[in-house]
Amino acid sequence: MGAHDVHDEQDTARTLRAISGELSDRFYERDDVVRTLVVTLLAGQHSLVLAGQHSLVLGPPGTAKSEMARELTGRIEGASYWEILLSKFTSPTRMFGPIDVAALARGEYRQVYDGRATTAHIAFIDEIFKCSTAALNETLGYLNERIYHPESGGEPISCPLIGAITASNELPSGEDLAAIYDRLLVRIEVGYLADPSNFAALVRSAVRRPVPQTRTTIELAALQQAVTDGVPAVEVPDMIVDAVCTLRAALRRRELVASDRRWRQSVSLLQASAYLDGRPAVAETDLSVLTHVLWDSPAERPAVEREVLQLVNPDAKEALDLADVIEELETQLDAMAGQSREALSEWVIKKAHNKLAMAGKRLEKLRLEAAGSGRSTAAIDRVAGRQRAVRARVLTEALGMDASMVQAQL
Template sequence: MTQDSTRQDSAALRADLNAVIGEVAAIYHERDTEARMITVGVLAQQHTLLLGPPGTGKSAIVRELTGRIESGRYWEILLSKFTAPTAIFGPIDVGALAQGTYRQILDGHATTAHVAFLDEIFKCSAAALNSMLAYLNERIYHPESGGAPISCPLVSAVCASNELGEDEATAALYDRLLIRMEVDYLAEADSFDRLLMSAVTGGGQAPTRTTVELTGLLQVAAHEIPAVDLPAPVREAIRDVRSDLRQREITSSDRRWKQAVRVLQAAAWLEGRAAVAVDDLAVLTHVLWDVPSNKSTVSRVIRGYLSPDDRDLANLEDQVDRIAAELDKLIADGDEDELRTWAVNRNVELAQVAKRISAIRDVASRGGRALAPYQQAADRAQQVYTRLLSEALGVAPDKIPALGRRR
């Protein structure tokens, strides 16, 4: 195969993958980011966690996406604390056992899958835990009968859970899941309306169904994505992100940072670039958070490297958080005079913060950027402002003005 034909095949695969992402996002509203990041995870040969309540379509979107991979073997399981290793990796061959031979039936189980969906991953039984860790990290399975480990063709696993694990055993599993995404119920009225109508119409006309070949995916993952360049300016930005997060007491292991590079390369390749760009750092918002409570901090720190306005927004959000923490402390201390004096000063500061957030949001709107992060910052400032006036200065909630301009 010539170099030109290889490039053409690569471009066709890229176009098909982007078509798949678009088609799946059209079926599952407000899930375009999830569809893209699962695809990036497959290209980067890394694992993805979907964290969220039941009924948010976690399993459905995985099945729809992975069902577009021709020749790829898909396997899924709902785990529980009673799940035996043989239920995951292959049951005992009873017929062979009757002949005095102990072996497992591996075909059709995790051991032969290219993509695996592991539902309720943190309920993995203690008996299966070590085998699962080796499976996710090293792509091997140690058979029940002993002997040499079995190499597994796993490209990527997508795991789902309604909640995070709370013990050291599940922490080891959690560490194997590089891409982490919270999936919530639909937020936009239009999306919810389309959901209701899909129940009436049965989903409407069958959408276009683009597929991709496993062989092409494996070729790109093995050869093209590792060759995507990581230029010096991007490396410098990554070092700065790491430093900024450390200052906020959010740290990631060296292994996670190294694996994150492959995710950046996959994201750049999917956009048709031969080198990672600073804009690709946006995918790290789904890699560097450890617990949901620090996800928003990671997101705004990274956004600060995507544009000067977003860097200002990150600092403004930090300022709002600091005022909220001070308010909580003063209320807990119970000194009403000190609280009132403090609130009078912070009232002006919050109004200025909200005005700047509104201006940044307007610039983002004119630039065609998604407004959700900016509106969330404005809503957070309004929430703290309302608390400050009502709880510290005794202003009736219905008399509190709206900060900034709302769209």
């Protein structure tokens, strides 16, 4: 790669970081989600041309899944974008191209592909696991090989899809849908806002006039260049290979087994993570992205996250230990529902207050240390949000403080 090419790649990475930052500012508590979606689009499948990976955003309704996808994909200038909300009755022709009725009247059988999945560079597929039986095989071919078989037969059509962002409120049921789930390399869980200050800002945003935001965009050609040339050029040092082998062994001891294909595909995610940060080689911090790759059910995700962070990010591992303390306090608060205010106050004074205060101070210190060392603060920030949320519950439910007073203290 020449000096000019390196300069272009650095510009592309800077632009993508700017886009990630703007989206993180807009969507509260979604920094890691946004970054992971960008990394996934960048992470090429080396056997295919101009092809990134696919992601699944898993979470309840009303968590900005579709809005994030639209806002991200809308920043790619020149890209053809297609989205659909699937149901059990969605036909393949609605997805890939309806029949041309005018041509049919002339005795010609053909499909209209413009504006459909067949011509899209980026796709957003909502409720992916409601894919109809009729559309299942074509959807798999579309995601796997980027091809579509026309209704009239003949040669398959090559689709320019770089990557698909998919979303669902629930996990798939049945072996047929499991095949689609397996093809979604990155799986990101989202939930409702945990931090009371972020929730308050969300409520305020509903009544305030929106302030014009900076809107950075990137050219489609620059993104394609990054996928095909920039990301594959990122080096993967032997120490990273050793770390991945160590992680695989640690997960196997916990009976968490990912396929060899999934491990192999994850290498491109590591390269994409380094590329986005403007680094020529993968570093240990990039391994954090694997927390979104190596689990099948959400129940397995915490164990995967602990093993990954124990390997690459000791301060985040400590934050997860603090999360256990915080969750235990919330469980105790739930169990005390209906008890007298005196009993609740005594519990706060003797147990909850000190533990929550100590956890908060330690999390602040861990975040400073992580940020100062260039490590990801995503896990620490998430736990800090939980600490503030539980503290707010303790103050309002156990001590009877007014919500506005609690907000001022937080």
